[in-house]
Amino acid sequence: MSSPANALARHAHENYARYPSLADRVVLITGGATGIGASFVEHFAAQGARVAFFDIDASAGQALADELGDSRHQPLFADVDLTDIAALRAAIADVKAALGPIEVLVNNAANDRRHTLAEVTPESFDAGIAVNVRHQLFAAQAVVEDMKAARAGSIINLGSISWMLKNAQYPVYVMAKSAVQGLTRGLAKDLGPYGIRVNSLVPGWVMTDRQRRLWLTDEGREDIKRGQCIDAELLPEDLARMALFLAADDSRMITSQDIVVDGGWA
Numbered sequence: 001m002s003s004p005a006n007a008l009a010r011h012a013h014e015n016y017a018r019y020p021s022l023a024d025r026v027v028l029i030t031g032g033a034t035g036i037g038a039s040f041v042e043h044f045a046a047q048g049a050r051v052a053f054f055d056i057d058a059s060a061g062q063a064l065a066d067e068l069g070d071s072r073h074q075p076l077f078a079d080v081d082l083t084d085i086a087a088l089r090a091a092i093a094d095v096k097a098a099l100g101p102i103e104v105l106v107n108n109a110a111n112d113r114r115h116t117l118a119e120v121t122p123e124s125f126d127a128g129i130a131v132n133v134r135h136q137l138f139a140a141q142a143v144v145e146d147m148k149a150a151r152a153g154s155i156i157n158l159g160s161i162s163w164m165l166k167n168a169q170y171p172v173y174v175m176a177k178s179a180v181q182g183l184t185r186g187l188a189k190d191l192g193p194y195g196i197r198v199n200s201l202v203p204g205w206v207m208t209d210r211q212r213r214l215w216l217t218d219e220g221r222e223d224i225k226r227g228q229c230i231d232a233e234l235l236p237e238d239l240a241r242m243a244l245f246l247a248a249d250d251s252r253m254i255t256s257q258d259i260v261v262d263g264g265w266a
Helices: 004-014 035-046 060-069 085-099 122-150 172-192 209-214 218-227 236-247
Strands: 026-030 050-055 076-079 104-107 153-156 196-204 258-261
Touching: 026 076, 026 085, 026 122, 026 196, 026 218, 035 060, 035 104, 035 236, 050 060, 060 076, 060 218, 076 085, 085 122, 104 122, 104 196, 104 236, 122 153, 122 172, 122 196, 153 172, 196 236, 236 258
Parallel strands: 026 050, 026 104, 050 076, 104 153, 153 196, 196 258
Antiparallel strands: none
């Protein structure tokens, strides 16, 4: 039986676009248990896609999959540490075996932990690159043969406006997120001949529970008010709805682009 929360979510989805090309399409989302990633999982499931998602938060991930159990296809969750490339490859192989060829990849997982330049060590640098950009390349590598065979596919790499704004207090994160743009453009050129599209989805400051709990202050609210053109909170669903468009056939000639969703800040 569907919960009141699910019924409310379905009603909300009815007010926005539906994409018939996403029905039954296999979609893989990294970092999907909470925050923006959870919104991706919910929105793709509401479109009737076959969704798989990875996260290291096993309890939140399984709870989300169970909550969406009355979707056309219940999402498939796996507890995966994306910094372990062998584990990532094995989990992607499991998704293919369970759901079929992967047609959409949403490289969402990241960690914007604050740190100063003085605190960075070779080990913390490698860890920051691993969690924020390295897995994007290897996830793409692992799904691309499916997309080549289909002569179609969409890879959506999550970037950030942080480096565009010259944000301080997390230099390795900013470096990694700026690298996403280069990864996107390079892959788009390599994969375009096969009909595969690669784009960066670039969020502003999205008001997830984590952001509110850890980083949002009165000063931060003033920064948002001054920076954004639209005086409203940027929410996870604002990113999810753009991801749906970039994954659907409606955007078939959009590739190698940075799609910025930030209320006009950058």
